[in-house]
Amino acid sequence: MTNLSPTTRPHARGFTIIELLVVIAIIAVIAGLLLGGVAIVKESAKESQATTVLTNLMGNAGMYETKTTKPIGHLTDTTMKWGIGSWLMNAPGREQQKGAITAGYINDENDENPSYTYFLAKIDMDMERANLFIKPNEFLMLMGGCATMAFLLVLAMGKGLLLAIPAGILGIFLPKLYIKFSIWRRMGKAEKELAQVLDTFASCFKSGYSFSRAVQQVAEQYDDPWGTELAKVSAEMNFGSSVEESLVGLTKRIPQSDVAMFVTAVLIQRETGGNLGELLETLSKTVRERFKLMNKVKALSAQGKLSAFIIFMIPFGLASIYSAMFPEVMMNFFHHPIGWGLMTLAGGCQLVGGFVLKNIVTLEV
Structure with missing residues (x-):
């Protein structure tokens, strides 16, 4: 093997560690997107469970009847008498109800692009669940702005299109990740406070208050999310x-089985x-016991x-250590x-x- 002289040995360019960190960041964000997607699927399953609990109980009680279209929040949704619109759950009939969620934007019968309209409606519902006052079109503009800024920033660092294009693509998802994180944090707080809220309701009813009062x-008595x-x-x-x-409307904004x-x-x-x-009071005790069990499982895992x-x-x-010790090899x-x-x-x-590790260490309660 011919030994390379110092003059022929490849030299390390500047920003070697920065390039490595950019690659690591890209891989980490992609992993976050995939794992976040899994979390979203599981959250959708929880929504389906909450909706199924409500609709099944109402159906068993003989109180599940289709009602006229009524405006709720920003959207116009087909509601059920003492039930919930089936567009919230992954169950048969969701395709037939897709027009209901989009009715607040355009007439679904004449919609040339129903998928886009449905996408806007889902963004609008996410805004309500995160308690953010952003219109769907404004949110799409924000996604485009983040993508453009990430693309131009990487180009300004002199990294070329090879890294600028992936950075721009990742920039599109940053606002969506923030919204999902806000929803996750807000729903978690709502779940923790639910038992106390139920106790407060029970005290009010025992004191003779009407439901509206x-x-x-x-x-x-409560801050966001329950106060809001x-x-x-x-x-x-x-x-x-x-x-x-x-x-x-409450079960849509807080899609949890206990709320249902x-x-x-x-x-x-x-x-x-x-x-x-x-x-x-009985329901509050049940919620508390389930929450204690969930915390115990979290501690054990x-x-x-x-x-x-x-x-x-x-x-x-x-990779970071080798990049610092042997930059020529890492280049x-x-x-x-x-x-x-x-x-x-x-x-x-x-x-x-x-x-695989995420699924191994994640236990559902």
Whole structure:
């Protein structure tokens, strides 16, 4: 083997570590997108479960009847009497109800691009769940702006189109990831406070409050999200919406099975009578016990999650160390097709490994 002289040995360009960090960031964001997609699918499954709980109970009680189209929030949605629009759940009939969610934008019968309209409607619902006052068209403009800024920023760093184009593509998803994170954080807080909210409702009903007065009283005692969402329910009832329609809107903005059970209890009690205060106290105890079990499972799986995170980050740490110690060797990965192929293969393996580890350490309660 011929030894390379110092003059013929490849030299390292500047920003070697920066280039490596950019590649690591791209792989990490792609992994986040894929794992986030899995989380979104699981969240959709939870929405389906919440909706199924409500509709099945209403159907068993003989109270599930199609009702006229009523405006709820920003959208016009076909509601059910003491039920919920089937467009929220992954169940048979969702395609037939797709026109309902889009009716607030254009007439679905004459819609030349129903997928785009449905996409706008989903963005609008996400804005409501995140409690952000952004119109769908403005959100699309924000996505385009983030993509353009990421593309131009990478070009300004002198990295070329090879990295600028992926950066622009990733920039498109940044606003969507922020919205999903906001929804996740807000729904998590709503889930934690639900038992206390149910206790407050029970106290109000035992004190002789009417339902509308109890909703207003509870809304004044809590911050976002329950204060905000119950204030919306109170405002809808004050402006002429029925209790059923207002509570249907609540289950859409907070799509959780426990909230669906709360709505079911209220609506059945309004039809059949009974002590709603005691019923909500029992439901509150059930929610607390389930939440304790969920926290216990999280504590038991924390060590496994930490181990999975460390295993996932080891290749990136080794790559950073080798880049600092042997920049000439690491530069071959950036300046040779085989190097890019190896990094692509390694990144794909990392994504698959991260997905597998995520499913191993994630336990549903």
